[in-house]
Amino acid sequence: MGGHHKKNLRAEKAKVKLKGAKLPKGLNVTKTDFKVRKIEIREQLKESSYTETGLRQFNLKETLSRLKHHSVKFRQDALRNVRDSVKAGSADHLIGHLNDLFQGIAAGALDMERSARQESFKTLDVLLEALQPSAVAPFFHVIATYLRCAMTHVLPAIQEDSLLMLDVLLQRVPPALLAERSASVIIGNFIDMISRSRHDNERANRTLTLNLGQGKQTTVKWRTKVLIRLHQILGTLVHQGGKTLKSSPSRLIKFEENLPQFYNVLAPHRQDLRDLHAILNESSLSAEGFRLQTYVEQLMPLLQDNWLEVRPQIQQPLLSQDAAASLHVVVGLMTLLWTLIGQHEAANNTTDLSEWLRTNYAKKFLLNFLDKDGARFPYQQIPGTAKKASKEKGPADGGELCLPQNLGIVQLTCHFHPNPTQKQGQLFGHLVNYLQQSLQHLGSLPPEQQLQLVEAQRPLLLENARVLLDIVPEPLTNLLTASIQAYVGQKYTTREGVATRVLSLFCDIIERADLYTRYGGAERFGPFLGYLPQLLLKPTVGEGTLRAMATLCRQLNAVFMSALIQAAPEVVGHLGKLQVTGEAEGEDKFENQKRVLNLFYYARDLDKQRKLEQALKEVEQEGSQEAASYLKAVLSLG
Known part of the structure; x- marks a missing residue:
């Protein structure tokens, strides 16, 4: 082995050794005159595009991943990215990923950072506005679950911001969806937010x-x-x-001998519309x-x-x-x-x-x-102490x-x-006088408050009137007189259906013969009864109004029938343009016209100036033979 080692040493010594010579001056320079070509991958450029504000626009996969990132900045950027995409009209490609999107966005309601929670609510608002209710319904339980978690959170700040999330749902989600899915549970959470159980x-x-622990916010403001x-x-x-209380109108088929009739032979597929209690045979x-x-x-x-x-x-x-x-x-x-x-x-x-x-x-x-x-x-x-401008809803x-x-x-x-006693007469008299005083300022009230004023009159003048007329008869009749004068003087606005509600109230009172008599009959309702036929000259008339007119005619109310006779030519000439709204809406037009013409059957004996004959001639001249022949038949009866 020693000979082999010496042989290797001799070989190493025989190698040429570099003496460290330097290159000549000017040759130790890196060449930069060569050309290169960039490598472009178009998908990467598309996924890494930038918005007008300079923020990077992530693709959908990156966005869903960043919604669950531990960094607050990453989560906020992802929420803004979703919001910008939806505003740009790119919400269609999100349909297949709504479950993950709602999971990530709604989870922001439980974020520890207030800024992240606000970004979450803004993004949820934009997304719900862009989507159809049918697309949101399968995933609404996800949003509702996070909302309930936020409302019952241990941190007061998250509880407070949960109300902002609820505002988004109240504005963007249809009431039917919100009521069916989670209203009952949310009500329980509301109760827990302002109270606790006693033992x-x-x-x-x-x-x-x-x-x-709401900081500067007082307890009263929080509860409000x-x-x-x-x-x-x-x-x-x-x-x-x-x-749900409104039932669908039934189909009415009229048999006519000379016309072909079509009836359903095969019954269509019927859906089970019963609720869970009916299916399980529970009440x-x-x-x-x-x-x-x-x-x-x-x-x-x-x-x-x-x-x-x-x-x-x-x-x-x-x-x-x-x-x-x-x-x-x-x-x-x-x-x-x-x-x-x-x-x-x-x-x-x-x-x-x-x-x-x-x-x-x-x-x-x-x-x-x-x-x-x-x-x-x-x-x-x-x-x-006028209320300052506030963003609170x-x-x-x-x-x-x-x-x-x-x-x-x-x-x-x-x-x-509903059945006050004699001892409560002073109290109810005080309430009735307050409503009469409010009618004096009717012209300055907005439609919402006028509507509430009408709703407050209904239980006093109609629903509880039988008992109240025994306790406070004079204040109650004075309130009715003031309301009639306001209606005839057109002080009730027609917006929000206020005037229609007042008319419905008066017609309901007139239909009850006992109340009509105790209020004073034609003497009390005279201005209203004289004005009532003018409603038949408007484009529409309510079903309840026609029903009340028929009741007055059957009661042989001379004030109303005299006013009806005076307006007969105009009323009959306007029949072709008159439409009936309410329960009779959608019925045959001539059937509604006959209801108006039937009123003249009771009033024809008061026609001293032959107004009905004049009306009949005008109808015949206009070419409405069907209405003319029916009116002629009505006048010839007797």
Whole structure:
């Protein structure tokens, strides 16, 4: 082995050694005169495009990944990217990835950073606006789950921002979808946000929460914000319940001998429209009624306690801005609860729930909101505390006169006490006089408040009138007279259907012969009865109006029939343009015309100036032979 090693050493020594010679000057330079060509991958350029603001535009895969990234900046960039894509009109390619998108966007409601939560709500708003409700419905449970988690979160800041997410759903999601899927659960979460369960044996098993940790926001403002959203949720239930009560019109087939008739031989495929309780052979009445009673049992004590905390002393009857806003939403919620109870009882032909409510809360309502004999009523706000411009969503405080609050209290008092006693005469007289005073300022009221004023008159003048005419007859008849004068003087606006509601109220009173007589009959309703035929000269007339006219003719009301005869030529000549709205809408046009012509059968004996003959000649000249022959037949009967 030693010889082999020496041989290797000799070989190494024989190698040529470099002596470290340097290159000549000018040769140690890097050449840069060669040409290169860029490598372009078009897909990468497309996915890495930039927006006009300089932000990178990610592709869909990157966006879905960044929505779940641990970095707040990455999540916000992904949310902005989705929003920019939808605004640019690229929402169609998102249809196949809506589940992942809603998961990532709705999860932002639970983000610890407020900026990320706000970006999440903005993106959800833009996405829901761009998509059809049918595309959102399969994934709505994802959004609702994150909303409920945010509403019950341990951090007050996340609870507060959950109301902003709910605002997005209330604005962008159809009421039917919101009411069917999660309204009942959300209502329970609302109750938890302002109260907690009690562990004593009190009937009211919840108490208001005091320390919410909301920073600068007061407890009263926080509860008002929560109750405003609860008001909107209950409004969706009322809106949906009103639709379900309307039945679809039945198909009417008239047999004519000389015309071919077509009938369905094969029945179409019938869908099972029953609810879950009917499919399982369970009674839905007990389930729905129990749930509604649970809402009322939990909310009524909380609403009254919330009002008692801000209610001023009798020595200081004026309300602060916060107290006026709180009263506004509390009264509105109670009114919605009564509306839901009315819809439920009308659909199930029962009065158990309303009787239960009156038994438990009627006396407390009078004590807390009106005091004895209405000493606290009406409420007014402290002057000079006008509400500043705010981005907060919800109803205003009602102004210095607190008219919406006071009108709501009048309606609620009639709901709680439909059969007042003689001892409550002073209280109800006070309420009736307040409505009459409000009619004096009718011209300055917006349509919404005019509509509420009409709704407050209905229980006093119609629903509870039989008892009230025994207790406060003079104030009630004075209120009716003032309302009739306002209607004939066209002081009620036609916007929002206000004038139509007033007309419907008067017609309903006239149809009840006992009320019509006790109010004074033709003497009291004279201005209205003389004005009533003029409604037949308008483009449309309501079904209830025609029904009331027929009732007046059958009652041989001389005031109305005389006015009808005087307007006969104009009414008959306008028949071709008249349309009937309401329950009779969609019926044969000539059938509605015959209903108007039948009125002249009762009034023909009062035609001293031969107005009907003049009307008949004008109809024949216009060429309407069908209406002319029918009117001739009506006049020849007798």
